[in-house]
Amino acid sequence: METATLFVLLSSLAGSDVPVGASIAQELTDIHRGMSPRSIGYLDAGQIQNLRAVDREPHQAYGTLHGFREVRRVTGIVMGPDSATVFRYGLMGSWQSGGWTKDLYLASAPSLNQSRTRWAAGLAARHLEQDWFAAAGWFHVDPESWKDDRGYRTEDPDNALWAQGRFRRFGMIAATGTDGPRFARIGYLPDPEPFGKYAKKWFLPQLEAALNWSEADWNPWSDQAAFGAEVRAGLLAERLSGRLEAGMDGFRLIQLQSNLDPEGNVGVDLSWARARGGNGPGIRLRVPFLTFSMNDPDDIAAFGVSGRGIVWSLRIVMTWEKSQGWYRPGRRLSSGGGS
Amino acid sequence: MIRGFFAMGIAIAALSGCLVDLYGGDPRLQLKNTSAFPVKTVGVGDPDNPTWTHDLEPVLKTGKTSEVIDLPVAGDLNLWILVSDTAAGLDTVLLRPQRFDLGGFRLLEVKGQDRSELSTTP
Numbered sequence: 104m105e106t107a108t109l110f111v112l113l114s115s116l117a118g119s120d121v122p123v124g125a126s127i128a129q130e131l132t133d134i135h136r137g138m139s140p141r142s143i144g145y146l147d148a149g150q151i152q153n154l155r156a157v158d159r160e161p162h163q164a165y166g167t168l169h170g171f172r173e174v175r176r177v178t179g180i181v182m183g184p185d186s187a188t189v190f191r192y193g194l195m196g197s198w199q200s201g202g203w204t205k206d207l208y209l210a211s212a213p214s215l216n217q218s219r220t221r222w223a224a225g226l227a228a229r230h231l232e233q234d235w236f237a238a239a240g241w242f243h244v245d246p247e248s249w250k251d252d253r254g255y256r257t258e259d260p261d262n263a264l265w266a267q268g269r270f271r272r273f274g275m276i277a278a279t280g281t282d283g284p285r286f287a288r289i290g291y292l293p294d295p296e297p298f299g300k301y302a303k304k305w306f307l308p309q310l311e312a313a314l315n316w317s318e319a320d321w322n323p324w325s326d327q328a329a330f331g332a333e334v335r336a337g338l339l340a341e342r343l344s345g346r347l348e349a350g351m352d353g354f355r356l357i358q359l360q361s362n363l364d365p366e367g368n369v370g371v372d373l374s375w376a377r378a379r380g381g382n383g384p385g386i387r388l389r390v391p392f393l394t395f396s397m398n399d400p401d402d403i404a405a406f407g408v409s410g411r412g413i414v415w416s417l418r419i420v421m422t423w424e425k426s427q428g429w430y431r432p433g434r435r436l437s438s439g440g441g442s
Numbered sequence: 443m444i445r446g447f448f449a450m451g452i453a454i455a456a457l458s459g460c461l462v463d464l465y466g467g468d469p470r471l472q473l474k475n476t477s478a479f480p481v482k483t484v485g486v487g488d489p490d491n492p493t494w495t496h497d498l499e500p501v502l503k504t505g506k507t508s509e510v511i512d513l514p515v516a517g518d519l520n521l522w523i524l525v526s527d528t529a530a531g532l533d534t535v536l537l538r539p540q541r542f543d544l545g546g547f548r549l550l551e552v553k554g555q556d557r558s559e560l561s562t563t564p
Contacts, residue, residue, distance in 0.1 A: 156516070156544045160517070162515075164486070164487035164488060164491075164493040164520070165486050165487055165493060165494075165514070165515055165517065165519055165520065166486070166517055166518050166519040166520045166539065167517050167518040168515055168516065168517035169515075169516040169517035169518075169542075169543065169544055170515070170516065170517070170544070205468075205514075205515045205516065206467065206468070206544070214514070215514060215515055251493070253493050
């Protein structure tokens with residue numbers, strides 16, 4: 104019993120790892136910003152891991168271990184089946200798995216590792232003329248446990264229900280577990296309408312704002328339940344944009360984004376964030392299909408990996424409005440029809 | 443231009459993969475026995491209910507140095523070493539919390555001319 108208490112204490116002292124709930128909150132937010140009523144598909148796939156070993160992973164038998172955290176994810180939404188109708192419905196599915204590993208692996212860890220898998224599934228619908236999109240579903244996290252011959256459970260399973268909706272540029276997200284609400288967000292969302300050559304380059308169409316509330320276990324920024332506010336403002340037809348987020352728990356992040364193309368597929372984002380792992384800079388390089396990041400606060404939150412040390416990610420995030428037109432969630436097609 | 447960025451993305455992905463493959467590895471341990479007793483086994487975890495053990499075969503006699511042993515994991519480990527007093531028919535377990543860095547190497551010396559003096563250095 105004393106040993107178990109000691110390990111719980113060590114875990115809490117080392118508790119700068121972002122909890123898994125924060126990853127679904129971030130994922131729902133990405134979907135929220137990305138899926139407009141015109142969207143027909145969404146894809147988020149990637150891998151994120153520590154690039155430098157970190158300490159403080161307690162193991163009942165071995166001691167305090169020195170290793171890495173790595174996570175992989177695939178999330179998709181497909182709307183269908185009849186593209187001619189104004190009302191369409193679709194399916195959402197998400198799988199994410201990972202945890203502590205004793206070494207860096209590009210594939211699954213072959214031996215001693217601490218692993219956790221989470222799933223999300225849901226239904227989606229949209230109406231083109233009424234300009235709304237909605238989705239709702241279930242979120243499940245398997246127990247976390249050590250995968251070795253003396254494996255034991257370190258975290259219990261968890262479940263939550265979530266829903267999100269969007270009407271024109273106004274949207275909301277809500278998620279609740281058996282023990283109460285987990286996450287909520289209301290936002291003035293990005294407009295997927297293409298910029299014309301001379302139209303809509305003034306300030307308001309480029310403005311985005313949101314209020315959110317996270318339960319402590321779903322908050323990627325701190326270990327307390329807190330309200331937060333977020334503002335994003337673009338310039339030069341969103342070729343440059345700034346983002347500021349803060350909450351009752353203090354400053355969260357500031358980010359400067361640049362886009363070399365209208366769809367936001369090519370660019371560099373620089374940030375300074377105060378995640379659970381501490382303050383630090385981050386950089387994200389976007390090229391078609393892929394993003395690479397070092398300590399990017401969004402990717403750290405999205406995958407539930409601590410910002411301690413160096414965290415890198417390789418990720419694909421895209422939204423479709425037609426089979427030949429895709430862009431990053433939160434961005435818009437060019438007037439020429441997209442990439 | 444899009445093709446160029448796509449090619450650059452693939453190149454960065456390949457480079458990232460190479461960098462990842464270059465880093466890490468299990469820590470390694472080598473034992474030098476200057477004690478009066480043979481060393482039989484090294485392990486990590488609880489000696490009464492061992493999680494990982496490595497039996498030295500043949501046992502490590504006085505004045506000998508073991509082969510390099512790959513440990514299962516890095517960190518501040520609960521390392522133990524089993525030394526056998528064959529004349530008295532008694533075994534002694536040396537418990538030694540020891541830090542092993544990822545990919546690192548450590549040489550531990552087992553010393554002591556009497557069972558009560560057994561210890562390890564550094």
